Amino acid sequence: METELELFKDSKRTMLIVDDEEVNRLLLGNIFSNDYNILEAEDGEMAWSLIQENKGLLSIVLLDLMMPKMNGFDVIKHMQSDPATAQIPFIVLTSEKSMEVESLRLGAADFISKPYDMPEIIFARVDRTVRFFEHKQIISSVERDELTGLYTRRFFLKYCELIDRFHMESEMDGIVADIDQFGLLTEIYGNSVAEGVLKSLSDVLHIYAGQHGGIAGHGEGDVFYLYVIRSEDYEKLTKDINERLRADFPNANIHVRLGIFKRESKSVGLVDVFQYAKIAGDTIKDDYQASLAIYDQQLRETTLFKQRLIHDINQALETEQFVVYYQPKYAIKGERPVLCGAEALVRWIHKDFGFLTPDKYISLFEQNGLIQLVDRFVWKKAAFQVKDWENRFGFTIPVSVNASRIDLFDPQLSETLTELVESAGIEKKNLHVEITESAYSEKQETMINAVKKLRESGFILEMDDFGTGYSALNILGLIPIDVLKLDMSFVGKMHLSPENEKIIEIIMNIASVLQVEVNAEGVETEEQLEKLKTMGCDMVQGFYFSRPVSAEDFEEIIKKEQEAGK
Amino acid sequence: MNEVIEKAHAIGADIETGLKRCAGKEDLYAMLIGTALKDKNFGILKEKVAAKDVDGAFEAAHALKGILSNLCLYPLADELDEVTEVLRGRNLPDQKDMEAIDSQREEYMKIL
Known part of the structure; x- marks a missing residue:
């Protein structure tokens, strides 16, 4: 890094000296000739043509104002009309006191008074201007996003800080704009249309910020930021966005969601402002009826609650606040239902909140990967439980455990599970692994390979929630599955129409062709049980037999089974 | 010391400041004195004044004043x-x- 900077310091920059008097050009040239390559022009016309020829090369122009042919003012006008020359700094050479301020007003970086006293000072001033503009140009080239021209996130946040510092009294709101299903939009319409959408949206945000007082920024992908003086309502903004996108892309149905955080107090940090705005926006993800959501007290509480759960998870695992429950599975092919296994289900008895239902934390932990900790906890408990029951009842009950998407990305998954069953002293076939269909929706190949590896190693694989995803049947042909778990929604709706029944029958037939067993979930009535039996269903679980119970209560189920089997 | 510069000093030039502006380079200073005294604006100034062209005359005088003051060639620069x-x-x-400009310039020309 240091050598690179040295390299810049040592390289000779190019300077253009414009003055109709040779004496003046020579005097100035003498000051800079050791450190700069010097070009000279004796009138404005020559100057402008040299500037155009060397616009990529020129570091600075020293410009006299009174010259024949084209004067210095006209040279400035020409320079400012072309973006490529407008960024070249110029310093005005003048003997007129009145022109000093005037030249700065015209955009000069500085002025040098004639006569040229103190060459050292002239050199230092010019050289410093050159360095300053180089830095400024590097900064401005990265402070804005190339595609949209908006501030990049880091610069955006820095400018927000400046706004806060200089406008302490202004009430500002943070807004995050996202485009729903932007990935899909790119896939359907291609990159150039997707980029066009980003540009159109950034235009609207830029204009809005300009009109209402504020700034706009562009984050990753389709995420945009606004920091603006508070409006009573933001309907106008959503209207502007929708109108513009409809006009620019009449065939695409683009939904932009706005999340708004009203910053009542500057004690909320800027990063948090936009995080909260994003959280608000995400609550209306894929909801085409809603265009904006405000971060309110309720959302605040939900967010805090989630943060609290994330914070508490490690301690909860250490202090056994997580408990594994077991729901029995029954084989129904024979004369009477026979206990043939159990599904391990996690329960969190939080030290302050008490019993937490899984919907409070499972999807949250799936989003941030913490589910892996919970899964591993359950695997271990379940494996040792199988062994414990074997020891005490002489009865092997295979237990199925859940493997989340993130687990399947772990290249050591098969090894981890193998080590676990070995340490528990149970056979692999007695720890079933349940995988949900939706786990395959992305990065299919990685998933399929992970599942194949598990099965080759000897684990029994069950596909959970079958029928709720998008590509259920497709997946069956791709991966080796032993048991198909029919989602409880099928069983629940079975009695509503003959068609519903038919669908279950078709699934049963496919399963039988593929030699896969079917386990129906959510069986609550005898009628459902009998129906499934006649359809050829292999196993069932549900409240008809038992809700999920603690390991201790499960022992009663085992005992009952042993009695019935006698 | 360069002969031209010494003689300019005798006429009234502030050679100390002039030399400083040339970063102490005597050859450069002497050369610039020659260039300045032969500047075409002396001729232009005369023409424009004779033609009563105030703007044209001002431009020429202004340019001459600039270079002569830069080189500290007094009293011509003051004139x-x-x-x-x-x-x-x-x-x-x-x-x-x-006439004063003419005579002082002639005085200087003699030293070249």
Whole structure:
């Protein structure tokens, strides 16, 4: 890094000296000739043509104002009309006191008074201007996003800080704009249309910020930021966005969601402002009826609650606040239902909140990967439980455990599970692994390979929630599955129409062709049980037999089974 | 010390400041004195004053004043300063002033 900077310091920059008097050009040239390559022009016309020829090369122009042919003012006008020359700094050479301020007003970086006293000072001033503009140009080239021209996130946040510092009294709101299903939009319409959408949206945000007082920024992908003086309502903004996108892309149905955080107090940090705005926006993800959501007290509480759960998870695992429950599975092919296994289900008895239902934390932990900790906890408990029951009842009950998407990305998954069953002293076939269909929706190949590896190693694989995803049947042909778990929604709706029944029958037939067993979930009535039996269903679980119970209560189920089997 | 510079000093040039502006380079200073004294604007100034072209005369006088003051060639530079200010006030300089410029320039030309 240091050598690179040295390299810049040592390289000779190019300077253009414009003055109709040779004496003046020579005097100035003498000051800079050791450190700069010097070009000279004796009138404005020559100057402008040299500037155009060397616009990529020129570091600075020293410009006299009174010259024949084209004067210095006209040279400035020409320079400012072309973006490529407008960024070249110029310093005005003048003997007129009145022109000093005037030249700065015209955009000069500085002025040098004639006569040229103190060459050292002239050199230092010019050289410093050159360095300053180089830095400024590097900064401005990265402070804005190339595609949209908006501030990049880091610069955006820095400018927000400046706004806060200089406008302490202004009430500002943070807004995050996202485009729903932007990935899909790119896939359907291609990159150039997707980029066009980003540009159109950034235009609207830029204009809005300009009109209402504020700034706009562009984050990753389709995420945009606004920091603006508070409006009573933001309907106008959503209207502007929708109108513009409809006009620019009449065939695409683009939904932009706005999340708004009203910053009542500057004690909320800027990063948090936009995080909260994003959280608000995400609550209306894929909801085409809603265009904006405000971060309110309720959302605040939900967010805090989630943060609290994330914070508490490690301690909860250490202090056994997580408990594994077991729901029995029954084989129904024979004369009477026979206990043939159990599904391990996690329960969190939080030290302050008490019993937490899984919907409070499972999807949250799936989003941030913490589910892996919970899964591993359950695997271990379940494996040792199988062994414990074997020891005490002489009865092997295979237990199925859940493997989340993130687990399947772990290249050591098969090894981890193998080590676990070995340490528990149970056979692999007695720890079933349940995988949900939706786990395959992305990065299919990685998933399929992970599942194949598990099965080759000897684990029994069950596909959970079958029928709720998008590509259920497709997946069956791709991966080796032993048991198909029919989602409880099928069983629940079975009695509503003959068609519903038919669908279950078709699934049963496919399963039988593929030699896969079917386990129906959510069986609550005898009628459902009998129906499934006649359809050829292999196993069932549900409240008809038992809700999920603690390991201790499960022992009663085992005992009952042993009695019935006698 | 360069002969030209020594003689310029005798006429009234502030060679200390002039040399400083040339970063102490005597050859450069002497060369620039020669260039300045032969500047075409001396001729232009005369023409424009004779033609009563105040703007044209001002431009020429202003340019001369600039270079002569830069090189500290007094009292010629002061004379040009006076004429420039007269022209700035949109008046034509007196014959006396123009003659003074001529004679002082001739004095300087002798040293080249």
